[in-house]
Amino acid sequence: MAEVRRATRDDAARVYDLIRSSTLRNAALPSEARARLFEPVWGGEEDYYGYVLEAEGEVVGFIGMLFTRREIAGAMRKFCELHSWYVKDEFRSESLMLLLPALSIKGMTLLNYTPSPEVYEISRKFGFAELEQEVLRILPVPTPGALRADLRVETDEAAIGSALTGSQLRIFEDHRGLDCRHFLVRRRGRSGHLYAIVKKMRVTPRQPVGRILYFSDEDRLVDALGWLRLYWSLALGVQCLIVDRAQLRVGARLPFAPTVAREVPSLYRSRELTADDLRVPLYSEPLLVGYALH
Known part of the structure; x- marks a missing residue:
């Protein structure tokens, strides 16, 4: 049975191998770029970088989380950007096990600048709203x-x-x-x-x-x-x-x-901030690793 646990810096190489074989649009990122997602950046204080789905010692799924802090309207806010959500075909029925921990995070705004059509549909069902539409x-x-x-x-x-x-x-x-x-x-x-x-x-x-x-x-x-x-x-x-x-x-x-x-709008979920507070797409995973925002 597959189990979910926090992804640490030690998982960077295995996550790289998993994503490299995926159909994600950032699958071709070099290992050096993906390694940046396993380091604290932009004020993030958490000691983990997402969640992995593990079966018999093999990483078969991953959802990345980029934790950052930035100033919005004069106040420092915490953010968790979701990215690189991928699960091997034979474990797709357990995909939501990776998303649920993110949904339980308190005191942070959740973002996803580059959702796939499938991730968009799932996220909307869990209260995410559209950010950049046009x-x-x-x-x-x-x-x-x-x-x-x-x-x-x-x-x-x-x-x-x-x-x-x-x-x-x-x-x-x-x-x-x-x-x-x-x-x-x-x-x-x-x-x-x-x-x-x-x-x-x-x-x-x-x-x-x-x-x-x-x-x-x-x-x-x-x-x-x-x-x-x-x-x-x-x-x-x-x-x-x-x-x-x-x-x-x-x-x-x-x-x-x-x-x-946009073919697929970007997404956010927040108790405190509106879409207009989040228009500027800085401090983002695509910028950090160097691929397109849309």
């Missing part, structure tokens, strides 16, 4: 704003870090060194700045896109977007930019930015 596909089409010459972009991380303070500096430091790009955008003759984090990813092998993960000021982003849509597309070598439609109040009015429904 994205804007911002095309690199020249608009009148593309002609402006008053914008300056800083990409040197040392210079960016020295210009940031408070929560922006914390976000920068927490995501420095990951597979994403940091930009500080200033407008000549105007004080202040726009700080943004953008990640190049691939929706398909031949469709690279730039995912706008974070922006410090919506008004400044929209003001500069006519120019940035071209600059970022060229700098990253992508076909378009992607951002959660709900993150931009003016999303419906942006030119050449069609709305695209």
